[in-house]
Amino acid sequence: MFDKILIANRGEIALRVIRACREMGIQSVAVHSTADADAMHVRMADEAICIGPPPSTESYLNVASIIAACEVTGAQAIHPGYGFLSENANFVQIIQDHDLTFIGPTAEHIRVMGDKITAKDTMKALGVPCVPGSDGGVPDLASAKRIGEEIGYPVIIKATAGGGGRGMKVAQTAADMESAFMTARAEGKSNFGNDEVYIEKYLTTPRHIEIQVFGDGKGNAVHLGERDCSLQRRHQKVFEEAPGPAISAEERAAIGKTCADAVAKIDYIGAGTIEFLYENGEFYFIEMNTRLQVEHPVTEAIFGVDLVREQIRVAEGLPMSFTQDDLTINGHAIEVRINAERLPNFAPCPGRITQYHAPGGLGVRMDSALYDGYSIPPFYDSLIGKLIVHGRDRPEALARLNRALGELIVDGVDTTVPLFHALLEEEAVQAGSYNIHWLEHWLETNLAEG
């Protein structure tokens, strides 16, 4: 059993992990940059250690300092949160070389899923449905054109090493192929140091549906249903819900089983998310995230489980505390991501919080590292809180979200809260009838800059 866990992260997710540790009787160690000396995760952890200057490359991504912090404090395991080093296979390898435990999947699984072509090949072989497209990398423009004709336009050209929505270009017709192919390649090269690209059928009106899976690393795995994260801006999720309003119980059981079986076969350990585009009743795999997701609380709400506690358990070699049969859905949950950003152009808005009041009451969870007088540093992500509501059904969850947003006070900086007030007025949001392009269109018509 672990006595002490180091959390290689900051902000709300560091608090999330500290809370799980405390409930399990495990000591927690926070690491922080000099810019975060007054941060909430530093105050809440049992111990805290400074690992470097403000830029994350010199602190939260500084592997040597993090390993040294483990040695100094006697922490036996590292929880990476999301972002930063959470999907870095080399980091996992180094942790193991120091006889420490990484709370997450193996370096090998991270590596396989981190390369989009290998991930797709692996999933295909495991029986997971994929978007029709090229078999692996596409070497040159002539092959790209041939594949475009074969699968039919529109198509999307993606950098194998791409991420965060970068390195992807759509070709609506054959005439667009040359520029789309060249641009995707150039972006792959300049952003990720790899110019390999592949081609997929471009789905025009899909939803983003992701399946939460969990494995014990010994051939057992379960699924915890889906999350619908279709409301996105620039491929970044802003509003997530579970269960998905468009997914039937039969569809959930079928795709859930496919995903659980797939990860069981590879002895996957810990939490993972298999992301799909969903159109006309079909699921198309796009990528797997080998970590805890930002939006995991909506799944926790409807299943009544603590996914971080479960991650720690399996990392210790213990079995999962539930089986597939134990996992039943109760009600509906919605999360909104509250960013310190100024509308309408979502410009980051760091600064001092003069007043903070978190909403409460039945079915309300506020995951945030804010406090009165806190200064949001300009160096990191603009996410300052996640408001999660849970109701007996979707209408109740929506009403609760509206009520909770009304109670929330964040003074001193601009936030994305007004966006959610406006979205809740929209019929498409009330009906849950949106696809991945809906929010971008809505923003263009309703929040035009200027």
Ligand code: ADP
């Ligand atoms: P990244 O790793 O950069 O996030 P993904 O492969 O997960 O890239 O794709 C990001 C987003 O791009 C998806 O959520 C979806 O909005 C869009 N997308 C990706 N592939 C397709 C496709 N074949 N058809 C339509 N949209 C796509």
